[in-house]
Amino acid sequence: MVAAGSKCRVCRGPAIIDLPRHNAKFCADHFLELCRRQVTKAIEQFDMLTAEDRILVAVSGGKDSLAVWDLLTDLGYAADGLYVGLGIGDYSDTSAAYATAFAEQRGLTLITVDLRSEFGYDIPTAARATRRVPCSACGTSKRHIFDRAALDGGYTVLVTGHNLDDEAAVLFGNTLRWDVEYLARQHPTLPARAGLPKKVKPLCRLTEREMAAWCVVRGIDYLVEECPMAHGNRHLAYKSALNAIESESPGTKAAFYLNFIERMSPALGTARVDDVVLGECQRCGAPTPGEICAFCRIVERSVAHEPVPVEVLLGKKGRR
Amino acid sequence: MVAAGSKCRVCRGPAIIDLPRHNAKFCADHFLELCRRQVTKAIEQFDMLTAEDRILVAVSGGKDSLAVWDLLTDLGYAADGLYVGLGIGDYSDTSAAYATAFAEQRGLTLITVDLRSEFGYDIPTAARATRRVPCSACGTSKRHIFDRAALDGGYTVLVTGHNLDDEAAVLFGNTLRWDVEYLARQHPTLPARAGLPKKVKPLCRLTEREMAAWCVVRGIDYLVEECPMAHGNRHLAYKSALNAIESESPGTKAAFYLNFIERMSPALGTARVDDVVLGECQRCGAPTPGEICAFCRIVERSVAHEPVPVEVLLGKKGRR
Numbered sequence: 001m002v003a004a005g006s007k008c009r010v011c012r013g014p015a016i017i018d019l020p021r022h023n024a025k026f027c028a029d030h031f032l033e034l035c036r037r038q039v040t041k042a043i044e045q046f047d048m049l050t051a052e053d054r055i056l057v058a059v060s061g062g063k064d065s066l067a068v069w070d071l072l073t074d075l076g077y078a079a080d081g082l083y084v085g086l087g088i089g090d091y092s093d094t095s096a097a098y099a100t101a102f103a104e105q106r107g108l109t110l111i112t113v114d115l116r117s118e119f120g121y122d123i124p125t126a127a128r129a130t131r132r133v134p135c136s137a138c139g140t141s142k143r144h145i146f147d148r149a150a151l152d153g154g155y156t157v158l159v160t161g162h163n164l165d166d167e168a169a170v171l172f173g174n175t176l177r178w179d180v181e182y183l184a185r186q187h188p189t190l191p192a193r194a195g196l197p198k199k200v201k202p203l204c205r206l207t208e209r210e211m212a213a214w215c216v217v218r219g220i221d222y223l224v225e226e227c228p229m230a231h232g233n234r235h236l237a238y239k240s241a242l243n244a245i246e247s248e249s250p251g252t253k254a255a256f257y258l259n260f261i262e263r264m265s266p267a268l269g270t271a272r273v274d275d276v277v278l279g280e281c282q283r284c285g286a287p288t289p290g291e292i293c294a295f296c297r298i299v300e301r302s303v304a305h306e307p308v309p310v311e312v313l314l315g316k317k318g319r320r
Numbered sequence: 321m322v323a324a325g326s327k328c329r330v331c332r333g334p335a336i337i338d339l340p341r342h343n344a345k346f347c348a349d350h351f352l353e354l355c356r357r358q359v360t361k362a363i364e365q366f367d368m369l370t371a372e373d374r375i376l377v378a379v380s381g382g383k384d385s386l387a388v389w390d391l392l393t394d395l396g397y398a399a400d401g402l403y404v405g406l407g408i409g410d411y412s413d414t415s416a417a418y419a420t421a422f423a424e425q426r427g428l429t430l431i432t433v434d435l436r437s438e439f440g441y442d443i444p445t446a447a448r449a450t451r452r453v454p455c456s457a458c459g460t461s462k463r464h465i466f467d468r469a470a471l472d473g474g475y476t477v478l479v480t481g482h483n484l485d486d487e488a489a490v491l492f493g494n495t496l497r498w499d500v501e502y503l504a505r506q507h508p509t510l511p512a513r514a515g516l517p518k519k520v521k522p523l524c525r526l527t528e529r530e531m532a533a534w535c536v537v538r539g540i541d542y543l544v545e546e547c548p549m550a551h552g553n554r555h556l557a558y559k560s561a562l563n564a565i566e567s568e569s570p571g572t573k574a575a576f577y578l579n580f581i582e583r584m585s586p587a588l589g590t591a592r593v594d595d596v597v598l599g600e601c602q603r604c605g606a607p608t609p610g611e612i613c614a615f616c617r618i619v620e621r622s623v624a625h626e627p628v629p630v631e632v633l634l635g636k637k638g639r640r
Contacts, residue, residue, distance in 0.1 A: 180587070234569070237564075237568050244560070244564070259498035264498045267587075267588075
């Protein structure tokens, strides 16, 4: 990750990583320090957390969710984890193992919710039953379960591991369409609303590559593979376009996201959807603009469908 | 530009061009028709021109400026051209020849202003004297001369050949920085202000590739080379990032620009710089926020500098 003989900007010791956007290289200790500082800055700048908060971290077993849980613990916050078993074949089995091992090694509490055993479906089956892209059913399912678990468990804030690359790619997609409503909603801190917990993204000032390095330096084993069902996802194209520009002009990606949040987001405040009045789902009571929430509609259609193994779905997709 | 045997969407005759963003191929005649329709739509949608306008087209000798002059003439507008001799070696000599030949063949009036003979400098010398990137001195010089010529000549509107790719790339750059003031100013029609003519961009709904095809089909010879001094320009990186996304999802580029103009630009209206009070330059009388306008400052520094041939400047740049 760095040329031999490179020195840390802070202590002149051997550098392990080159961060062009900071125009500097860092040794392991000072790199960790930089990550802690960026997370602390995000937490303060965007009023994410206080010492009194009861924190729930959405954990997937990937680098970002394990890194944010580790970082918060390291910074002195008490945080429990929540893992959702999505039933995506080996991918889910392996990710569950990483999440469980991480929690056990550090004596942290990991709550687990399994879609199939608790709700009678899994993501491959939901994708087939709803005839939508898998990421759609998956996102709706996870959001619902995270929200519900946070409120039921008495947590005051839900943390997700979205990093700067994730947020910049989403922002880029919304910007390419100038979807003003989505743009107005994009913020690293979303306040609690009726039926929805406060949600925060403490990694919004740190990149994907930095989070991978955090895990390596801290000895955290994580699931490296991307979800097999996310293949061809448009976000990957947005990330790669931003990366091409970033490599020409380091710092562009961070400026794109953070300048949006600082300069543009306040101007869009009036368009925020907080104004939309949400009713309660007639089945589960979750907030929804309609009568039945999106989650209950997925459950209804998926439970009635015979189980679809992920291999079958991907095989079919591959033949298209 | 199109697979053998492809048919025109309109007449089923042999197609000469494939336009993925329209999900269709077109024969020569119906492609020209599409271009005329897009220009007509831009003119109407953005209140660009009326039959009573006295129109001046900024002509460089490249495909876009010759195409817009040709399109306007073809649509029945009377328009004169203005060519500015920038003194960029062979590049300027060749571009002048293309502009002159086009005007002569069609019996159109081309006004010519030469920087060196009328103002005592050229762009390579200005770049060296001001120690800024050449595009900066060039843009300021051309804007000043176009504005002044339009007002002095009694023209009511100044037309430039900026196409969709140009506008999308500028928008992308402003968006990456969330430069709200620049974003607020980006519009295909800028109304006249004290000391500044109305300015319009009738090609804002048509791409670079479409304008090259227009010239080929219409038999217009134009200067194909990019300006040698623009090399490494950041716009080229923005264009290439947008092109990468466009090739994955045809139509993204047009949606990015046109949705901005339709949805976002109105929301930024209050930030428009029309509110900035401009005084008059103490030397030339042009509108300026300071005492001496940017053009007169370039002239002052450049005239005092010994002439720098473009080859010397580029050779030096190459060695960096």
